[in-house]
Amino acid sequence: MDKLVFSFNDVPVILIIFQSFLFAILLLVARIGKRQANIFLAFFLMALGLDALDAMIYWSPSIKHVYLSDHVHIFYCLKFSVYLAAPTLYFYVKSLLYADFVFSRKDLLHFIPLALFPVLIAALYLSLGEEGRELGITQFGLLYSNPIYQVHLWVRNILYVGYGVACLLLLVRYKEELKQRYSNIENIDMFWLTMLVGGFLMIWFWVFISYLITLFSSSMWLGNVIGISGNVFNAIFVNALVVYSMAHVTIGYTLNPAEEKVEPGEHKEVDNIDPGIMEKLNQLMLERELFLDPDLTLEQLADITGISARKISSAINRTGKQNFFDYINNFRVKKAADILTNSNAKLSMLDVMADAGFNSKSTFYRAFKKITNMTPTEYQEQAGKQQP
Known part of the structure; x- marks a missing residue:
């Protein structure tokens, strides 16, 4: 079959897909570092890989026509990945910082958007109809103008940026908690984690900007350039995240349950x-x-x-x-x-x-x-x- 399936712009996306799944498997089987943190990081990477796969199969005409012309549902169902990626990064950071962190039923509230995703897809299918679903995978304008799909895009970008900010605030709060208990915090190596979380936040904000440009202006080419550059940076940070997380199995001081927890701004008794x-x-x-x-x-x-x-x-x-x-x-x-x-x-x-x-x-x-x-x-x- 002499057909070009992948383009040059697909290279960073392909790297994200394969590396994310490879690193996720490695984290799940490796016995280094904190097991709970590794699990959250593995799910985060798998979600990033699925998100990249969703983007590639949608924007690659060759893949659509050559391999997936009879599989309409895959173009919609993979979009759940963002609802998994955003909160799992937050829980990875939290479990890495706090030795006593245990995932509880209350934490399941963070995955309500993920649980509601089937409802969103059902509503999207209903609004598009059978013919609209098939046309939507080739005519982006039809899908893009759908109000329910717009809800998904807004939720997607808000979740990514929102949880990125939440991760940074978690790091700031952790440092303030340590200052309540230690006179020396130089042993804490938070720089790599701060830079990586900040890097992902910049990428997600960058992608959000491209969405807003596409939504409110006719500069489609600028939005595409931002989107492609976002893929390149994503590939770089996926590699850096795994390398640094495995090299730094601990942050430094960890707040554990044996110590009396003192929260900043909290003054009981x-x-x-x-x-x-x-x-x-x-x-x-x-x-x-x-x-x-x-x-x-x-x-x-x-x-x-x-x-x-x-x-x-x-x-x-x-x-x-x-x-x-x-x-x-x-x-x-x-x-x-x-x-x-x-x-x-x-x-x-x-x-x-x-x-x-x-x-x-x-x-x-x-x-x-x-x-x-x-x-x-x-x-x-x-x-x-x-x-x-």
Whole structure:
């Protein structure tokens, strides 16, 4: 059969299809990392592969006429993939971050759009009729002008962009939760996950833009260019997601059920907070300089003081108007400033950083600048000028 089936533009789509299914199988059989996270990632990849397959068979005339001319239903039924992909990425991120995350019945609410998909298809079939269903796979204008299909397109783009934003917010919230409990969060490697989630969000937003351009203007070529470039980026990020997820089986710190969970902005037992807690904490910090331990945690401080972690966190949040991370680093910055002020020698900033309890240069500089409005070097130079 001497017919061209695939075009050059199909190459990134084909890569997405085969790589997504291959990586999904690999994740399901591999015994590395967190099993639950791997399952969610595998379903996300399979959904991306099905979405790419749906796009390829619809936009490839050769495939339609050569292989699928008598299989009308496949052009409609594969469109369920987006309803699976969007929430499974969210649950992958959540299960990777939280050691105690267990998928519950409440989480099934995220898959209501997926459960309603058969109803959408039935309504679409009814509105198109038998002749319209057959014409719709070759005449995109007929399908595109159908109001029920437009509902699907809007839901598709909103789900992708919405869950992409939700994943980023989940990462931000996780980091804020860690700051409630740890004085050092440099061991957390969230950069790769943030970049990958952000990358998928950019791709989905890019595709949403192409849809809006096609919907509200006559620039079909621009929408097609954006769509094709989106396929290329999708292929790149599918590879990166799997490679990095298997190389980084853990994020760093994981919040597990054995620890007392302290949520940012949540202050239970607030009415029972002893106003002397902060005074006791401040005195303990000054006398014993607990902040010099670069890995000091809220739980360790609770063990030392005999005060519950939740009460300490609530006191720091409400009285000190800051989280545990900033509270400890405030003492470290004051210690560093004292070293720079009282030292007659020109000290290395790495030595000052270590002597003050910091083990990260970037955290040291950010915290110092935030509290003193100067860099450590600027502060050292100013302190040197004031000395006789």
